[in-house]
Amino acid sequence: MSEPEKATKAIIDDNLERCLAGLTKERIKKSIDKVLKGEAGARLKSYVETCVHCGLCSEACHIYLSRDKDPAVSPAGKVKRTIWEMIRKDGDVSPEFIKEASIIASTECNACKRCVMYCPFGIDVGYLMLTVRRICHLCGMTPMYIQDTAHSHAVTMNQMWVKEDEWIDTLQWQEEEAQAEMPDLRIPLDKEGSEIMYSVIGPEPKFLAHLLYNMAFIFNSIDADWTMPSTPGWDNSDMAMYTCDNEIMGRVKREHFDTAARLKVKRIVMGECGHAFRSVYDMGNRWLSWKMPPIPIVHAIDYYAEIIKAGKLKIKEKYKKKVTLHDPCNVIRGGGLAEKARYVVNFLCEDFVEMIPNREHNYCCNAGGGVINCGPPFKNKRVVENRVKAEQLKATGAEVLISPCHNCHSGLEDINEHYKLGMEIKFISEIIYEVMEKPESE
Amino acid sequence: MHSLYNFVSGPLAWIAFLVFIGGSLYKVYTLITLTYQKESFIFTYMSFKYGLRSIGRWLTPFGTGNMKENPVMTVVTFAFHLCLFITPIFLLAHIILWDESFNISWWSLPEQIADIFTLVVIAGCVYFLYRRLTIPTVKYLTSPSDFGLLAIVAAPFITGFLAYHQVFDYQLMMILHVVSGELMLVAIPFTRLSHMIYSAFTRAYIGSEFGGVRHVKDW
Numbered sequence: 281m282s283e284p285e286k287a288t289k290a291i292i293d294d295n296l297e298r299c300l301a302g303l304t305k306e307r308i309k310k311s312i313d314k315v316l317k318g319e320a321g322a323r324l325k326s327y328v329e330t331c332v333h334c335g336l337c338s339e340a341c342h343i344y345l346s347r348d349k350d351p352a353v354s355p356a357g358k359v360k361r362t363i364w365e366m367i368r369k370d371g372d373v374s375p376e377f378i379k380e381a382s383i384i385a386s387t388e389c390n391a392c393k394r395c396v397m398y399c400p401f402g403i404d405v406g407y408l409m410l411t412v413r414r415i416c417h418l419c420g421m422t423p424m425y426i427q428d429t430a431h432s433h434a435v436t437m438n439q440m441w442v443k444e445d446e447w448i449d450t451l452q453w454q455e456e457e458a459q460a461e462m463p464d465l466r467i468p469l470d471k472e473g474s475e476i477m478y479s480v481i482g483p484e485p486k487f488l489a490h491l492l493y494n495m496a497f498i499f500n501s502i503d504a505d506w507t508m509p510s511t512p513g514w515d516n517s518d519m520a521m522y523t524c525d526n527e528i529m530g531r532v533k534r535e536h537f538d539t540a541a542r543l544k545v546k547r548i549v550m551g552e553c554g555h556a557f558r559s560v561y562d563m564g565n566r567w568l569s570w571k572m573p574p575i576p577i578v579h580a581i582d583y584y585a586e587i588i589k590a591g592k593l594k595i596k597e598k599y600k601k602k603v604t605l606h607d608p609c610n611v612i613r614g615g616g617l618a619e620k621a622r623y624v625v626n627f628l629c630e631d632f633v634e635m636i637p638n639r640e641h642n643y644c645c646n647a648g649g650g651v652i653n654c655g656p657p658f659k660n661k662r663v664v665e666n667r668v669k670a671e672q673l674k675a676t677g678a679e680v681l682i683s684p685c686h687n688c689h690s691g692l693e694d695i696n697e698h699y700k701l702g703m704e705i706k707f708i709s710e711i712i713y714e715v716m717e718k719p720e721s722e
Numbered sequence: 723m724h725s726l727y728n729f730v731s732g733p734l735a736w737i738a739f740l741v742f743i744g745g746s747l748y749k750v751y752t753l754i755t756l757t758y759q760k761e762s763f764i765f766t767y768m769s770f771k772y773g774l775r776s777i778g779r780w781l782t783p784f785g786t787g788n789m790k791e792n793p794v795m796t797v798v799t800f801a802f803h804l805c806l807f808i809t810p811i812f813l814l815a816h817i818i819l820w821d822e823s824f825n826i827s828w829w830s831l832p833e834q835i836a837d838i839f840t841l842v843v844i845a846g847c848v849y850f851l852y853r854r855l856t857i858p859t860v861k862y863l864t865s866p867s868d869f870g871l872l873a874i875v876a877a878p879f880i881t882g883f884l885a886y887h888q889v890f891d892y893q894l895m896m897i898l899h900v901v902s903g904e905l906m907l908v909a910i911p912f913t914r915l916s917h918m919i920y921s922a923f924t925r926a927y928i929g930s931e932f933g934g935v936r937h938v939k940d941w
Contacts (some may be wrong), residue, residue: 321752321760323927330920332926335853335865336788336795344859351862397940398788400780401921402928562935571766616937640786640938666900 295424296379303375303419310372316363319598327403328367329354337405340398342643343388346667353665355395355405358384362412379529380422383471385412387658388665390649391522391610397640400499403603406649423525423657427607429519432482434528437535438515439482448483450508454492462719465500467492470543471507476578477545478508479536481553481686482516488686491551494709501716502592513539515650516550518559522650524569533564538576542584547576551582552707554685559616563616578612581684584708585620588627595715598630600706603711604678605632606692607642608685621708625682628711634677643669645683647691663698670699681705730900731819739902745911749919769930776929777922779810779941786941795853802846804813805839806875809902815886840883847876867913874909877902 316324320557336692338344351357362381373381416422422430432441442450448469448595455467469473469693484491499506508514509722515533520528536561539546540631549560550556557579565573580584605625612618618639625632637643651658673681673695680702681696683689689705703715752851757764779785789796810816814830821827831839856863881899884890909915932940 319760322757323761325756326753326920326924329914330917330924331913332917333860333865333868334856334861334862336792338859339788339791349859351859354859354862356863357859369741396928396932397786400788401917402780402940403924404928438805539729566763569763571763613938614936618938 289548291652291657291661293383293384295421295427296382296421299419299421300375300379303378305372305374305423308373308375308378309371309593310421311415312366315411315415316366317450319414321405322408324363324411327408328363330401330483331359331403331570334389334400336400337395337398337403340395342668343665346665346669353367353388355399358389358428359405359408363408365566366415366712376590378416378419378421380503382411383424385409385416386423386426386522387651387654387661390609390644390646390651392644392649393613394609394641394644397613406691410524410584411520413522414526416549417524423654423658425657426519426523426650426653429653430523433518433520433532433576434525437512437532439519440486441544442482442515444484444510444512445628447485447514450489451492451510453507454496455491458493458496462497464722465496467496468507469510473544475505475546476549477509477540477543477547478506478549478551479514480539480551481556482515483517483671483686486552486597491707491709494514494707494713495551497590497594497713498709498716499586502587504587506577507543507545509539509543512541516548516556516560517553518556518564519561519650521559522555522653525642529559529564530567532558533568536560537565537568537574542641545575549578549580550580551707552580552684552686554608554614555650555687556612557583558610562610579615581617581624582613583623584624584712588624593712594710594717595628596717597629598713599680599711599715600630601679602631602633603629603634603680603682604673605638606645606681606683607639608688609642609644609648610681611685613640621684624708628708628715629682633676634676635672635678637672643672645669645688645691645695648685648687652691654689659678659694663694666691666695667699670695670701671701674699674700679704682708682711684708724784727798727893727897727900730897730904734904735900739906742907745908746919749916750923753920764927767930767935768927772930772933773926774929775933776940777925779939788941798849799848801842802850807844808819809836809839809843809879836903837883837886840879840886840911843879844876844883847879849856851901856922871909871915874902874906875915878906885925918941 331569334497335354335356337356341355344350344354347353352361362384389409391410393404393406395405396402410614429439432439436442451467455465458465478495515537518532520532560573603625605621607618646662646669651662682707683690683692684707692705696705749822782789783800812829812831813836814833817827817830853860854868855861878899881895881902885895885899886890911920929940932938
């Protein structure tokens with residue numbers, strides 16, 4: 281048995297099993313009709329009727345390549361196993377089929393849209409897989425861990441069940457910590473009329489608090505006019521977007537934009553996260569009927585490039601180790617920040633080597649798109665189904681892997697460990713913090 | 723036999739062209755109204771500049787990464803599609819028919835060239851068939867209708883070639899040629915051959931979104 285087969289065998293997801301037991305064919309038919317005949321429109325129609333089954337999308341997919349070109353996981357193969365079948369049978373499919381469709385759409389596609397660049401017609405398989413997730417969501421057939429995250433969004437407006445007092449406490453804790461290094465450092469809360477509202481994702485206060493420290497340090501050292509909200513709305517992440525619980529996604533995004541509006545900030549700078557960028561720049565704003573975000577969104581990469589260009593960010597000396605850069609799909613293929621990311625990394629680091637392919641053609645981390653959020657049951661599958669990523673990383677010979685995205689970061693950690701690559705994985709802010717001029721060095 | 727030929731090249735031809743043109747217009751109309759009804763945001767993202775940039779790039783041989791990765795497919799598919807369009811439109815025998823019926827005519831292909839182009843189309847179909855049968859990923863995606871579509875496209879060219887070279891019964895071959903050509907025209911709006919109509923729209927949209935919103939190339 282090959283490694284991917286072993287990893288996918290005996291996956292048990294409690295929510296999928298529970299749903300399987302109670303799902304009726306009526307509910308399936310109703311859900312499929314609601315989405316395929318009701319919500320979806322010209323894109324679904326033209327994509328389904330245009331696809332000539334040529335298979336040219338296949339080579340784009342990291343899972344297809346990692347599973348030794350298994351036809352079933354080529355982008356079009358995944359559409360065949362889900363939407364084509366639902367259409368062919370006019371929604372008359374079994375609960376087992378919906379469970380399988382959920383696993384395909386939620387854990388075998390990251391909606392990274394690399395295949396869109398390979399299809400001669402520009403068919404967006406990422407969109408089609410999210411359409412499948414929407415149907416599964418309406419059936420209640422969503423993997424347990426990501427469903428829990430969506431619940432957290434619905435209840436707390438953040439991803440990690442962080443309570444309001446815990447949030448404020450964490451910020452004040454990091455403020456105090458950082459004051460040991462920079463005595464007048466502040467993390468200004470709810471400062472109305474600031475230029476910048478800085479927003480992060482739930483995992484930062486939960487278990488990556490040092491990233492808040494780093495950013496506070498950067499903002500303070502360049503005298504930025506910034507603030508963070510003390511209220512819900514501080515979290516820019518959105519896993520409801522990936523369970524395709526669009527109604528919750530809309531609520532979460534509205535809270536985030538409303539918070540920025542209440543604080544009367546000029547723009548929102550967001551931390552190094554990819555899916556959160558997608559949710560505020562691409563999907564959430566559209567759901568709320570804004571073509572572009574109502575308040576300008578600046579991704580951290582963009583912000584770093586800006587303060588470097590303005591000469592505000594000063595470094596003692598360049599980072600010495602050999603680094604390579606992972607281009608996260610949502611900010612590179614989704615936001616065009618490839619050159620800015622290189623500008624920043626070249627400014628900070630002495631020895632930068634590109635991985636191949638790179639920029640918008642980079643291989644996906646296989647964690648994004650909500651896949652890593654499907655949790656432990658799917659972890660082994662996720663890692664072995666991205667062997668090409670490990671090979672791509674290894675070929676760079678770099679010691680340090682820079683990944684300016686949370687999901688990529690966590691997924692790459694798992695790949696690093698499984699394939700024994702021995703790389704150190706860092707956010708850009710960690711490198712900045714390491715090389716920047718600090719008060720004591722002045 | 724003769725009256726059958728007159729029927730297929732007369733009234734049936736009218737019907738085929740009407741269905742092809744009417745059907746194509748209907749497909750475009752329904753696509754646009756559907757977009758208005760359900761995804762009107764698409765119009766706000768549509769950009770002439772990026773839509774045309776994308777279409778232009780994907781009409782350029784070896785213009786995209788995927789075309790470079792699949793050189794044989796690229797050469798075959800470009801040659802196939804070009805010959806598929808050029809041959810019937812600029813074939814002398816076809817132009818003569820237009821001239822006889824409507825008194826209009828235009829430049830025609832030298833006959834030997836048209837003969838070669840016809841073979842290119844047939845060879846293209848054979849290659850696509852070969853791909854469908856031998857490449858596991860393509861085979862996996864293939865449904866019986868895909869073979870049907872290949873047959874629909876290949877038939878007018880095979881019968882035309884045989885008729886021109888007067889292999890088998892000429893009159894029968896001509897009738898088969900005309901009927902299969904009409905079948906292809908009628909099939910375009912109502913099968914996946916409709917990619918001829920839709921592809922400009924799907925490309926223009928994804929080109930607009932990638933260029934205008936995502937600030938990135940879509941090839």
